[in-house]
Amino acid sequence: MDWQFNGLPLHILFIHVVVVLVPLAALAATMTAVWPAARRRIGIVAPILALAALVMVPITVEAGEWLAQRVAATPLLGTHMDLARILLPWAIALFALTTIQWGWHRFVATPDARWSGLLRSAVTRTAITTVISVLVVLVSLAATVAVVAIGESGTRAVWLNSFS
Template sequence: MLEIGGLPAHILLIHGVVVLAPVAGILSLLFAGLPRLRSRLAWPLGVLAVVLVPLSILTAEAGEQLEHTMPESAVIEVHAEQGDLFKTLAVVFFVIVAAQIAAAFPQALIRSRRLGGLRNLLGARWVGALAVVLGIVGGLAIVYQSIVTGHSGSTSVWGG
């Protein structure tokens, strides 16, 4: 079992996910809803989305190792399933954030003349609108799933 300082790594790593996922989700909502703040939010949102992917995968792996040391429980099984869903959603959220940022700043991402068509596509009004909708859906989904997964985990430990 993966340990950090003698404690199961899952118990420590999960705190990063529980804090960073809702913050990233809220930033995604702000990015989608407040165009004037996009230049300030792009870097923090992008970094959080990138960090969430390996952090959620590592946390889930540590959780699976911890699960194998515990007696079988339906509550723990539900939490494991929620964790697997969160891990997948973190990857989808990263793709959504990348699309949001690309649609918001197509000129900064694609400078080559040969890729001018892609720059024009990313700058299209419908692509920007789609990125806003996806940003809202992705932001709400990552916040919701972090709450559901965290709640099922705390229930598995503390009962309820």
């Protein structure tokens, strides 16, 4: 595929979408993990944001690989490309855990949930809720750190020593 629009590489546009969506999905997921009022208000929005981020990550990587074949190879570009490959597993984990968290609270965890009778023990429900919440927060943090590291390395690859 030709990853350009009007003569400009689409990777540059797509990275902005990823840089916004991944941390935004991570923030929404973290808020729903630790703040019940936010969970009720945000609801399905957190998994939808995580899904949008998940869709955009491989598209952005593909567009970046296309662009890398058209610019001079440098060690900084190599570092950026290596780091970029670690984001997809984090995006998958963020989407999966955000969806699990939403489904857990929507269908099981609360007393008035559709399948709340599956787990009668409040202790078990609390333990599962805690484990899911901790995993969501950790994956959200890791995904956001990955985006920052990838973005910083990409910025260095493009701009370091290239202007006066």
